[in-house]
Amino acid sequence: MTPRTTGLLLMMLTAINWGTTWPLLKFLLTGLPPLTLRAWGSGAAALILFGVALALRVPLAVPRAQRGRLVLYALLNVTSWMAFGTLALRWLSASEGAILAYTMPIWAAVFAWPLLGEKPGLARVAGLLLGFGSVAALFAGRGAAIGIEKLPGMALILSSAVLFALGAVLSKRRPLLLPPVAALTWQMAIGALPMLALAPFLEHADVAGVTAQVWFWFGWMVVFTMAVSYFTWFGALERLPASTAALGTLLAPVLSVVGAAVLLGEPLGALEIGALGGVLVAVALAVRQPERRA
Template identity: 30%
Template sequence: MKQRSNATAYLALVLVSVFWGTTYLAARIGVQHMHGISLAGIRQTAAGLLLTCFFLLRGYKIPDRSTLNKLFVIGTLMLCGSNGLMTWAMRYVPSGLGAIIGATVPIWITIFSFYLVARNKFSLKLILGILLGFVGVAGIFYDYLAELMKPEFRFGIILIMVACVFWALGSVLTAKWALDINPLFGAGFQMVFSGIEMLLISLMMGEHFAAASFTAELWGSLLYLIFFGSIIGYSSYIFALNRLPPSQVSVYAYINPVVALLLGWVWFRERLNWNMAIFSLVILVGVYLVNSSFNKVKSQKL
């Protein structure tokens, strides 16, 4: 039974690795017509209602208050704080670059895991991995020195970096709390909570939902993000996260940037050259060192 469960978890991880790489492009298309917070809010609310209604119709009961509170915190961090900011950033930053910076998430996950779960000292291998990861990001910015002079571009980069920290913290809390609830049902509540939060935030920011802005391209972006990004992608991520170690689940970040870079280059003719390829590899090597160091410590404790 455990082997079957692990096989399903690995399949879910494959879905996350592929589909989430494509959502950077879908988000970049969507933010050409709507503010990123609004886009993410509609996406998560719609996907969350579909998921929760599905389980409620099957006879599932609404979780207790303590569980709902934790789902609210996780949803706020991972979807409002992370997905919302990342989607907003796609207005100012190429989707491929956003995915590359997003590849540092496993580093943040491991850092938070050390403090909140493992409580171990930092090894030399871990420190080297962290340094390589951030050296890789700095190297990629060499191609964007001119863009860094633009306030909007810098703002987008800040949004992405903050989004990475939020996502990592939410991922570790998800694994630490290990809530006694169907992970997909729980993901639905997280989406509803975060979606409503983002819609309220967008209204407070003065955003309006004009019917004229809902073009065929925006509808395509929204539907893709709802079904492939949230319902399939996020649900698969939460499912895998509840059955596999956070550092192991984070391998999706090795694949996402490759998918996003290629799609961004094909669709928007975003930058793709040897410098980006080399420093992207440096980031992934750093992520590998961080993950392997953390896994080694965990295996020694077992």
């Protein structure tokens, strides 16, 4: 299997995992407040990864020259994406949050051209426009009211998308010279710290009132939508152009809408199916184009 094929498979796994995140988060917020949910989740994922690193005897030492870069990437890839994105669900539905979050490929393509020299060809531009257009049509067609009451959520989720895209491109430009397990373990741990510090001052977690069902899906989120999906995301990013890897994640919001329909009773019809088809064509256009340098 070629690195490109492996990268595409990892991209698809990431999109599927992240596609389940938003309806799952909306459900988990019925039992845990947003910062607490994400802080505990990131911390638990870091502990699991730490155990994996020890079992595999992966060195966890971070050279001094890598430490500043590691902290920056943790804040962009973990803290901003998780904290801002989850807080936004206080104002947005699961499907609205997912759809706006995955404007991320737009920002990744914008950053990748000047920072990585990934000059987009016609196929990738067409894929980007088609994919984003499909997602935008899905958002508009669901009758989402863009009222002033939703502006805080929209600002948070768009900030999350922009910062995560910047983190992805910077990670591609100057990758961490660490074993993948070590890099992910430290990013999860460092990324959790700001959320752990702020959560007690901004919200109250009633742990005694959390149901067994919430704890089960919390565990699922920690293992699959956090630890596993970050492995597959960074693996895809290593093997594919940043803009292609990011564009592939446009599958996630459509899958989120399907998940929201199944889990939360949100509508699912011809519009959602059409958007999924448009995104699949967009991804096909993007991955057919070889990487080009400016």
